[in-house]
Amino acid sequence: MLDDFIQWLGATPISLRIQEVFWIIPTVQAVHILAISVVLASMAMFDLRLLGFAGNRNSIASLSRRFMPWVWGALIVLAASGCILIIGEPKRSLGNVVFQLKMCMLATAIAATLGFQSVLKRDLAGGAADLAPAHAAVAKITGLLSLVLWVGIAVAGRLIAYTS
Amino acid sequence: MFERFLQWLESTAPAIAISESSWLFPGIESVHVLGIAMVVGSITMVDLRLLNLNLRDRPVGELIAETLPWTWTAFGVAVCSGALMFSSNATHYWGTVPFRAKMLLLTLAGINMMAFHATIHRSVDNWGRRPSTPWAAKLCGGISLGLWVGVVLLGRWIGFV
DSSP, X not given: OHHHHHHHHHHSHHHHHHHXXXXXXXXXXXXXXXXXXXXXXXXXXXXXXHHTSSOTTSOHHHHHHHHHHHHHHHHHHXXXXXXXXXXXXXXXXXXXXXXXXXXXXXXXXXXXXXXHHHHHHHHHHTTOSSSOGGGHHHHHHHHHHHHHHHHHHHHHHHHGGGOO | OHHHHHHHHHHSHHHHHHHHOSSHHHHHHHHHHHHHHHHHHHHHHHHHHHTTSSOTTSOHHHHHHHHHHHHHHHHHHHHHHHHHHHHHTHHHHHTOHHHHHHHHXXXXXXXXXXXXXXXXXXXXXXXXXXXXXXXXXXHHHHHXXXXXXXXXXXXXXXTTO
16 A cells, blocks of 8 residues: 555656756755754753753743744744655655654654643633643653654654665 | 875774764764754754844843853764764765865854854843844844855755765
């Protein structure tokens, strides 16, 4: 099933075009790395605050407002450039165990972030100035999980080139 | 003379271990990407503030003081991992255009940073709390952003030649 899809995708005109033009893959990979820089740095700042290691003078709510738009914006660039790379080299990516692992980690990281954002939103809607103290443990777990997952995602991304 | 240094570098024990191992290079490269991501991400935050494009409510001096330790730590990681990768195939890398161009852009980024700190940053307490920044700060931020985008692009290119 997956093999059929990979074969079909690899034979589409757009895929062939990406494979033929020598500069598309390196350039899109560079864009992909630039976008992950923005996600990693923004997410790390936010996660370290959730863990209480950095930026403790700022409220969690204000850091969320500051960093989350950049995370979501850069994620769109990541997804778009990632799609181009998949279309250009479907076998190298879709058929690769490390790629599949990377997508699982990505889905988990996004789910954890969305979950935490909804907890934060509810606390703020309830009139609190910041995340409710009762949710301190949730913040720490989310921060650690997200930090580990994003490091894992970046590492897995690079390792796709070396596995099959 | 320099050729001989590169050859010697390739013959050192770590360099041989990296070029002979199947997992050392990818492992070090992953660390390199993580380091670069933190360097570029943290510098981008400051550059965008200098360009007036984000974090406009944050005092510039404070933002720089907070991000700089992260930038330098990550830069140290990127330099060490980069040097290890370079040593494994030094004569090859030295001969490639993207590697040389990347080193040139890194040098220019360093000069730009020093120029910023030696000039407009000295008076950051006077202008850093305003949402809008002086033209010299915008110029340094714009140059820095352009140079680091170039560094990432050329860095990725090294793997394709």
